[in-house]
Amino acid sequence: MSESAQLPQLKPQWFQILLALADQNLHGYAIMTEVLERTKGRMRLWPGMLYGSLKRMAEAGLIEEVEEPAGAHEDNKERRYYAITPTGRRSLSEEARRLAEFVEAARMKDVLRG
């Protein structure tokens, strides 16, 4: 049995959120826009979906709330920033590898060209 079996199963929106946090700590709205733009509008995280996911992912230990970075305080509104945890990073790479295997398989069967 591979290691991924012990990691929490990743829903598509969780995967995208982890991906957004992979290289930077972000607040909710920034996560939403990052995902929206990177997926070319294909995944829109509505507020309920966004914060519901963040809450659960934090409970699952995939992400954690962090201090606001200095100087980010632009409009007097305190915000929660989120960072990816080691567990989160492990799940993310596991999932990315899994997807990559699928893509590789698809490439072998020459389905990407059509």
Next chain:
Amino acid sequence: MGSAGRALYRLLLRCYPEAFRQQYAREMEVVFAKAVRRERERRGWLGVVAAWLGAAFDAVTRGAAERGDAAVRFWTNNRTKMSRTLSIGDRMMLLWQDIRYAVRGFLKRPGFAVVAMLTLAIGIGANTAMFSVVNGALLRPLPYDDPDQLALIWETFDRAGMEEVPFSEADFIDYRDQAETLSHIAMFRRLEDAILLGDGEPEVLSAQMVTPALFPMLGASALLGRVFDTEEEEPGKGGVAVLSHAFWQERFGGDADVVARTINLSTRSYTVVGVMPEGFQFPPPVSLGDLMISSQPDLWVPFTIDRANADRGRHGFFALGRAKDGVDLALVDAEMKTIAARVAEANPQSNTGIGARIVPVHEQSVAAIRSALLVLLGAVGCVLLIACTNVANLLLARAGARQREIAVRVAVGAGRGRLVRQLLTESMLMAVAGGGIGFALSVIGTKALFRINPMDLPLMFDAGVDLRVLAFTLGVTGLTGLAFGLIPALQTTRADLQTGLKEGSRSTTDRGQIRMKNLLIVGEIALALVLLVGAGLMIKSFDRLQSVDPGFDPENVLTFLVPLSEARYPEPERQRVFVDAVVERVSGLPGVHRVGGVSSLPLVVNRTGSSYTVEGEPPPEPGEFRIAEFRSITPGYFEAMGMPLLSGQGFSNLDGPDGQSVAVINETLASRHWDGGDPIGKRISGGVQGDQGPHTVVGIVSDVRFFGVDVPPEPMVYRPNAQAPNRGMWIAVRATGNPEALGNAIRGAVWDVDPNVPVEQMETMRSRFADSIAKPRFTAQLFTGFGLVALFLAALGIYGVMSFAVAQQTKDIGVRMAFGAEPRRLLAMVLARGLALSGTGVGIGLLGAIAATRLMRSLLYDVSATDPGTFAAVGTVLLGVAALATYLPARRATKVDPVDALRGE
């Protein structure tokens, strides 16, 4: 996003549980505002609309998910906390404490408890009663072995659209010989002329002829003696009878020596071979229509099947089959259709266009009443919902008063779970008490309902309380307790500790409470409106039915049947002489205006349609049926019934057996063949065997609603009884005064002619008319009752909420008055609030009614399910009542003394 948008989004955010909101609401709002701005910049107003729709969907679905999560967590936490610390005994102790606490609370405010319990009792009782009816009529299996395998078999006249045509004898024999999917098949019909001869007044018995296969098919055996042997269906072998338990008890005092005794019926005498056990009933209570007058026969006799002389044209027999073990009824249906095709091929002249179908017995027995019962069950469910809403409102109002109590308990360490449980115990206790009273009410109510049985429900036994009804009541009671208890319990325990403890303070929960109360009241009014619209439609429909012109004048007419036995009146001539003599005798009685005889009376359903042809028109093709009802009448019949002749003339005593064969036809037949032309003098053929004409049309008479007030008239041909004598005639007597006073004199007159002829089913036409619409009347009455209860409860609810609101605002109002606000404006202010609530409720209710009343379309006569008049009227009435219920507390607001109000704090 403007402030309105912000407020709207905050409303959406209420979908989420409070803890979630506290944590994320502000950020979500910001995120959404930015998202909306972004969409507007990119896609204009379309983007804004899309964003809102998406957000709404998001809020509803995610909110539900979060709430589900929160609830699961709440209960698991509490359970684990409990189970860690408390044994079962401790928990029982706690429950017992809760119950004692609740009872003490009720006793402290008995008025509140009594009102709440009675409200619930009405709701639960009505539901239990209605459910017992549904249970008895729709859900109980028929008391035969494996009843699901039993089905009625019908022939069908496909081109005429007739789907339930009884069998002809010859067809039945063919089916019986060929059917392979059936383990049994039996034929039955009512035995006519079952007149019991003996001492005392002659009496008509209810008897069924059945083929011997019937009893084994049902899995029924005799209590005493035996049922029929197979060969007893052969010609010359009959002459035996099996008695029903009731008849045996009543007529023979339950004498065990009844077997081998003889019963003399007018047709022949029968030797008793057996007695059926109590509770056996056949035919089952199914709507077989015409030929089935009684479903509780006194006795059964063998159906004699004469293979050599079996008739293929006379369709008057019912067939019942049992599918072989493991054979699906659909397969049986398919086989019957195949056999029908084979029979038609072998007998093209008589059977072209005749098919077959089966109807499961249970289906047949409930088809006619199912929709009415289910609609009523739905209506009564609405009443319970309204009752729940009202009690929930009462509890909410009380919750305000209990806030300090709750706050104190929290302060001394009670957890929220513990408090919710305590409050739920109270509401459950109330529900159980209400349920108990309701159950008792329903037992009484159901008994009364079954005694009247106004809908002719097919009840096999007295359908009282059984386990299923009990389970239903328990379930409804539990749900009710939860339904009206949960919201107030959660609402109350949210009380803020700080403010709750402060003297006379108004806590933040007040606003939530008021909103919840408003919501409840709007829902209540909407429900009440739906019910009232339903009631209004039923009443209107019934009114339409009642004012249908039946085609005759039902006032002052007494009718009765004089059945003549074949044994004593074998020849037509003797039958005719008897009827003429009776008509003459009765005509001579004082107080009698006109007397006429007829072979079958309107509204006494008896379909005997025969095919006919019109001279000069091409005969119908095989498979196409032209069917008219033929009736034999005596010359005074039209006048006695008050049926106007539209053209030509009626019959006279000159139209005797030797005269020209004449007929009077009804409007429908006249317009079908001579639309605009003159049928007088034309000739038509058809009628009973041996009297098929041609008959010359001499007159046209008005249409009569023969088969029911709501059934459109069908083509009819009247023939003089002197030319087409009928054994057994109905006599109609038009009196100058009260016709019922003539009963005894009429019996005497008939028995002067022949003391052995019974006088049966004496009833006025007025009461036959009323009986024929008893079912819709009863449905309308029940519905109206439910509607009125709903209206009353809704009015009570509005009154309660508005009183509460006024009481809460006393200080506010006092201040305004101190500053010189006019009482009139204050009145208007409160009224406006009440009306806004009721108006919203009415609006939602109207939409709901449009959706709901479609279900009752089949119950309505000549009224659309969305009849605008009814909708408008009901809406107005409800608003009026709501205005009244608001006015009383509103007026109280104007009576507030500003000094008192300000000091009162």
